[in-house]
Amino acid sequence: MSNKAATQVLLERLTETNGFSVRNSSEKDAYWYTSGKPGPFYINTENIAGEHAAEVILENITNLLKDNLSREHQAGAILDIINQAVDADQAYNASIDALLDYYKLNNTYKPTIISGGERRDWFFSIPIAKKLQVPHLFLFKSGDYHITDHEGKSIELELRDMSALHVADIINLASSYLKRWIPMLQNLGVAFTETLSVAVRSQEGIDNLRKNNVSVISPLIVDRPLFTEAYNLDLINEFAFNEIGQFYDSPKDWTRHFLAENNIEYSQALNLDTAKKDRIEFFKSSDPYHLKSEFPLFFA
Ligand SMILES: O=P(O)(O)OC[C@H]1O[C@H](OP(=O)(O)OP(=O)(O)O)[C@H](O)[C@@H]1O
Secondary structure: OOHHHHHHHHHHHHHHOOOEEEOOOOOOOOEEOOOOOEEOEEEOHHHHHOHHHHHHHHHHHHHHHHOOOOHHHHHHHHHHHHHHHHHHOHHHHHHHHHHHHHHHHOOOOOOOEEEEEOOOOHHHHHHHHHHHOOOEEEEOOOOOEEEEOOOOOEOOOOOOOOEEEEEEEEEOOOHHHHHHHHHHHHHHOOEEEEEEEEEEOOHHHHHHHHHOOOEEEOOEEOOHHHHHHHHHOOOOOHHHHHHHHHHHHOHHHHHHHHHHHOOOOOOOOOOOOHHHHHHHHHHHHHOOOOOOOOOHHHHO
């Protein structure tokens, strides 16, 4: 499989499962990001497991982590959930193969262990470890870790001579690496110079990792060329393609244009989820682009 083919498999799967979604008409609302700013597209790579399946899996993982169970029990249960989901869905399995093919095409490093961080990395790190027949290192946000062997059994392992490949769902600013995964891997004495991520949302994340001597391999670098590819593959329409171009030229100008055309009455919208409501409120109160004087009614 070529690099291009791997990217296409993943992009198509994400489009089918609404893991990659764009604003394809002026009637459609913007996506409100965690930063509290709006934008014309969004990417949620865990949907590669299936839109509904991803939701159920995440909920199950969250519940397992809440329960007062041993890390061994939690890791075993999470591993079973993910492996069963991959076995049950040919398209999820094919996406993991595409990701692994992409990795193999782009380097010669031979990891002896795969690491993955709580929670979404595990959708990818667990099946990649299984396919490479190497142990999996679960990294928990608390700082705990747990190792399973290539068959999924819990093991004790001397990590000092091992080389880890950290597999992730998406890199944004790489804050989870800087705050947690890099210090944890360093403390364990594992060599760690490379990470495979399904997608990269921002060049800043790649730069932050480079400063820490970690190089990034990813089939989906979310930037203009990826949207050109999506457009050429007919995965996004002309409206979306043009406005994403505007957004990359200037997020502020795109936002101004969106607010000028936007006829969505947020105050009247009944089905707004809490997260979205909070993000819109934060946008209004922080006014990151200084647009309040131009849109007094919206900011009122
Ligand atoms: O590049 P970064 O700045 O690290 O951001 C990206 C990471 O953040 C999110 O995970 P989060 O920490 O929210 O944990 P979750 O998987 O439990 O949702 C996301 O799933 C990525 O793993």
